[in-house]
Amino acid sequence: MKRPVIRRRDRPARRLSIRDLLGEALAGVTARPSRLALTTLGTVVGIAALVSTIGLGQTASGQISERFDAASATRVVVEPGERDGPDGAVQAVQLPGDAAERVNRLAGTAAAGTFARVDVGGDRVRGVPVSDPSGSIEHDIPTVAASAGLFDAVNAMIADGRVFDDGHDERGDAVVVLGKYAAERLGISRVDTQPSIFIGERSFTVVGILDSVSARAELLDAAIMPMGTAAAVYGTGAPNAVEIRTEMGAAQLIGEQAPLAVLPNNPDLLSVDVPPPPGSLREDVSTDINAVFLALGGLALLVGGLGIATVTLLSVLERTSEIGLRRAVGATRTHVAGQFVVESVIIGFLGGLIGAAAGVLATVGVSAVRDWTPLLDYRLAIVAPLLGAMIGLVAGTYPAWRAARVEPITALRTS
Amino acid sequence: MTTAELQVVHDADTEVPVVEMKGIGRTFPGPPEVRAVENVDLTISPGEYLSIVGTSGSGKSTLLHLLGLLDRPTAGTYVLDGVDVSTLSERRRSRLRGERIGFVFQAFHLLAHRNVVENVALSMLYQRVSRRERFERSRATLDRVGLGHRVDADPATLSGGERQRAAIARALVAEPSLLLADEPTGNLDSSNAEAVLDIFGKLHAEGLTLAVVTHDDDVSKRAQRRVRITDGTLSEEKR
Structure with a gap:
């Protein structure tokens, strides 16, 4: 009896392309949309607080410096x-x-x-x-x-x-x-x-x-x-x-x-x-509020990061059979860890993106109500989602390590 | 062909055995120390349809894990497709597992939230196969197992038999050297079990090498050759 000839085709160089990795991670993240929403919440709140605090701070100092001209x-x-x-x-x-x-x-x-x-x-x-x-x-x-x-x-x-x-x-x-x-x-x-x-x-x-x-x-x-x-x-x-x-x-x-x-x-x-020392007026207005809001934002980000870590860890435990299957079809520990890290980076990035949008809206909204000219460094809108992604990266490290340690035998055991 | 001819496991001049285990043992460190598999010699030739039978706790799952590179032996040598895998790194073993072995599990292990063709294509994800080719081959393989009409279905909507056929397609699509099945009919009713075994028979006829672990006589008697594992020791069953 002859065994079929196994064709080793011309194949692209990468074993798991970035696109495939992203695709797998996205599929993993979006499998449970309501959980995704809850997971991103902490990051959304934290980033929104940071962006709106900084935005309103910039806007307020803009108003002050308009009045506070060279003459006075x-x-x-x-x-x-x-x-x-x-x-x-x-x-x-x-x-x-x-x-x-x-x-x-x-x-x-x-x-x-x-x-x-x-x-x-x-x-x-x-x-x-x-x-x-x-x-x-x-x-x-x-x-x-x-x-x-x-x-x-x-x-x-x-x-x-x-x-x-x-x-x-x-x-x-x-x-x-x-x-x-x-x-x-x-x-x-x-x-x-x-x-x-x-x-x-x-x-x-x-x-x-x-x-x-x-x-x-x-x-x-x-x-x-x-x-x-x-x-x-x-x-x-x-x-x-x-x-x-x-x-x-x-x-x-x-x-x-x-x-x-x-x-x-x-x-x-x-x-x-005497006029107040330069900058002291601006500081008077924004320092106290900023300190409180930045602290709250930082706290929210910490909670957000812990939230991502917890949910990702939970997801690792839930998906042990998926991890086992992936190992069975040739995934290395690195592949598995990579997927979970990317998943939590995506969650963090999404949170940062939504949070930045919310923060910008808050700044514009408050400015409209107070009749101010909204001032916001556009770089903030770019940095904020990246910050979210960074939080996701940090938060995903431990769950990813846990995922990589899952033994395929245990994961595939028929219960 | 006579039985005696069948016992000649392979034609040594032309063909390399798919599996060649010599003195394989797997001991789980205790306490108490458990010798799950002891001194197993097993050779599987290309195109063979082997069944491994044994009662629960006999060591057949451990043997399956060893065969599928999911576990490492503590003694002996294992040559898979001419490659000595006993000494390979974890990374190389993962790669080899993905390329050379197709798994069919009792519990199917299809990913929820991914449709049938995506589930099948998953088994080439970690190999150097382009996305386009992965999906083309997955569709073709689903046709082979008679699921061509359900490629876009959610696995949750499939019957048990259809799920196992999807899982078989997933095991086949990467063109493995060895298809390893672990109680493939354990979760199926008799008619679905029959259909799955028919597919196995067809694959065997097409030249695929199969090893099926089972405790079910109906399953094992379909195989061309049967080995029994008792208390970690393997013995050939003559028919």
Whole structure:
């Protein structure tokens, strides 16, 4: 009797191609869809928590940095303060008239100027343009005084004309700079005709109109005269505030040094308004929440990983006869272990994928509700599923090792 | 052919025996130490249809595992298809098992959630056979065992006889040198058992080498040659 000739055909090089391995693992994973869903749950929750925490953190800091621009980061304001003295009396101090010059000597100061409210004794402000009858109407326009440096310190932009200088200040010239809104109310739009306004019975020449300022927005509503003029005409004494624009990054330093420079004897009686250190605002908002959510996310991932490990181990025990069969048809221990590792990597990857999508949706959803611009590093959407796969890899190692140790004899024993 | 001629296990000049066991023993370390198989000499020639009979606990399962490279002997040498497998690494044994031996189990061991043709194709998964060829050959083999119409069926929907035929197709498709069957009719009713044995007879006629382990006389008497294992010792049964 002749035995059939066994043909050894031309065969591809690999014993178990990547595609076949993936196919077997996918078939194993998808055999029980409801179990798959439960197994991925932990990873989904963990990855979603991580992605949304990071996403919302990025979004929130985006909002903060929008508001927290360069102008406010370099603004320091020194004002007189008060405190209860040892004998119960309230101690108060006044800013010296040359406070701005003193601050200007500090390295890191870009510009400094003093500001004072002027008590004009109830006098009203009137404009007197020749052709505008409405100009005779009296307006309740606040009158303030400034040193020449104040305009630079608040980043003033001029709509027309110029601002007064130290010369006007020293001479006590009767000039004013009008804020944009004050000029509108007085009907003055240009200064080339040298318009005048009256405060009470006193006439002042308008030398310029302010278009915008980065701080102390009340200037835009006011008629601003030099400090020297205010002192000479209305007896205005100490400034109400020193406005300082610092070099970028010097705000904290200037905030510490300015009181000492302004009032060497009683620096702690001054109140100083300093912007928060860079990044501290962002951290304030996100650090606490982030720490909690990242911890929760990490915990969920740990639980997710343990879940994958447990279910994969359970699946190894359930599928011993399948493992035995695979060994019988020629699978090595490595083949068997590989399949279970790949299965748990797939579970982890799926969890990561769904979790990343959920996290992105959460970020966008919260942003929509809060009217924020959602900001999310797109790399996060790529890294998250990979992280899930990594968790699957780690979680699958022990079950895979157990699977590889299954003896085919035991597995195939007829019970 | 006479009985005497049949006892000449093979024509030594031209054919290498499929199985050549010499002094094979398998002792399970104790305590108590169990000598499941002792000093077995067994030669199976190409094309032979052998049945191995014995009562439960006689060592026939151990012998089957040894034959199928699922277990290693503790004594003796085993040459399968001209290859001494006693000294091979686990990896080589796995490969050889997949290529040279087809298993048919009492419990079928078909994978749930995979259709019939996928189950059959599984036995070439760990060999160098392309996916396309695996499925083509699986379909052809299912035709051979009369299951050509159920290739896409879920094994759960098959009758016991159909399941065993699918399992036989799986054992055949990789073109093994030896088909090993372990109580192949144990879970079947008599008519399905008859059908399975008919297939075995047909395969034998086509030249396949078969070894069937059974305790059932109806199964063993279909075989051309019968050996009995008693307390781990093998003896030839003359008919």
